[in-house]
Amino acid sequence: MTPSFRFLSRPILAALLLAGAALAAQDKDKPKFDGDIQKYWTDACSRCHGANGSGRDASGRQLPDAGFDFTDSRKANKKKDAEWLKSILDGKDKMPAYKGLLTEADASRMITEILRKFAARR
Numbered sequence: 001m002t003p004s005f006r007f008l009s010r011p012i013l014a015a016l017l018l019a020g021a022a023l024a025a026q027d028k029d030k031p032k033f034d035g036d037i038q039k040y041w042t043d044a045c046s047r048c049h050g051a052n053g054s055g056r057d058a059s060g061r062q063l064p065d066a067g068f069d070f071t072d073s074r075k076a077n078k079k080k081d082a083e084w085l086k087s088i089l090d091g092k093d094k095m096p097a098y099k100g101l102l103t104e105a106d107a108s109r110m111i112t113e114i115l116r117k118f119a120a121r122r
């Protein structure tokens with residue numbers, strides 16, 4: 001390895017590592033959808049939104065990236081399906097976009113079968 005190449009390799013390596021970390025982080029939030037909507041909630045969404053949609057972990061601690069409490073029916077009922085559909089497909093601030101992983105029909109199922117039921121349950 002020539003000295004000039006060694007000088008270059010460090011930032012390149014750092015960039016590759018960063019890209020790798022970003023990809024890994026993205027994979028964690030964006031698993032492939034296999035048709036099981038409940039499983040997808042658990043695998044893709046619950047890390048930020050909580051298994052029960054409240055934005056809290058099992059011990060009741062607020063999760064850092066929750067954004068919205070789906071069990072708060074008063075707030076949830078003010079939200080339109082179309083608005084949530086757009087958030088799921090296109091993302092919203094820290095919320096990742098799921099276009100390409102979920103179809104519009106999949107995202108609609110997520111809303112009616114998972115998100116709306118969180119509010120109804122409380």
Ligand code: HEC
Nearest residue numbers: 029044045048065066067068079084087092093094095110
């Ligand atoms: C990296 C964390 C993260 C993941 C993973 C995530 N979300 Fe979110 N989500 C957020 C945050 C943060 C917000 C709030 C965005 C805002 O309002 O600024 C949000 C907002 C939403 C909203 C809009 C709520 C509202 O009315 O304000 C919906 C719907 C939603 N998420 C559904 C999902 C679904 C379904 C999944 C899985 C397919 C998912 N989220 C995965 C962080 C996440």
